[in-house]
Amino acid sequence: MKIVINGIHANLRFASAHMIPGHEFCGGIHGHSYHVDVVVEGERSGQFGFVVDFKIVKSMVRKLCKKLDHKVLLPAESEQIIFKNMKGPLEFSIGPKNYVLPKEDCYLLPITSTSAEELSRFFAEHVYQDLEKLGSNIESVEICVNEGIGQGAYYTFKP
Numbered sequence: 241m242k243i244v245i246n247g248i249h250a251n252l253r254f255a256s257a258h259m260i261p262g263h264e265f266c267g268g269i270h271g272h273s274y275h276v277d278v279v280v281e282g283e284r285s286g287q288f289g290f291v292v293d294f295k296i297v298k299s300m301v302r303k304l305c306k307k308l309d310h311k312v313l314l315p316a317e318s319e320q321i322i323f324k325n326m327k328g329p330l331e332f333s334i335g336p337k338n339y340v341l342p343k344e345d346c347y348l349l350p351i352t353s354t355s356a357e358e359l360s361r362f363f364a365e366h367v368y369q370d371l372e373k374l375g376s377n378i379e380s381v382e383i384c385v386n387e388g389i390g391q392g393a394y395y396t397f398k399p
């Protein structure tokens with residue numbers, strides 16, 4: 241059975257800046273008001289016959305959203321971003337463009353791009369790992385990171 245959480249209604253949101261290096265329109269720093277939809281599939285279990293308590297999933301996802309909220313999201317594993325200084329202010333370049341940003345304003349993610357696709361993968365893996373610690377009845381976690389209303393990317397993490 242599946243449970244579904246709608247990110248807008250459940251307030252699973254974050255507002256962040258990012259860039260997609262090399263992309264004609266998305267190459268410059270710009271922002272999105274993201275929201276995160278969640279689907280968890282698994283066997284029903286326990287006293288209440290839940291797949292998992294909605295409250296637990298929402299708090300896990302919200303914790304991740306909070307980390308990214310009001311930050312410049314940077315993909316630490318990008319092949320296009322050359323990081324020059326990771327201590328103190330973050331210095332990096334993308335092609336001919338040089339950036340220096342306060343470290344506390346940025347959040348480095350262990351992904352190759354801050355596209356909706358990669359952000360979904362990041363969320364799905366994390367939420368699955370967190371849920372796995374609580375029990376073994378979860379089969380998959382599906383996440384849709386939406387870059388505003390009407391466009392998002394789904395990723396399903398299934399071990």
Ligand SMILES: [Zn+2]
Binds near residue numbers: 258266271272
């Ligand atoms: Zn964007």
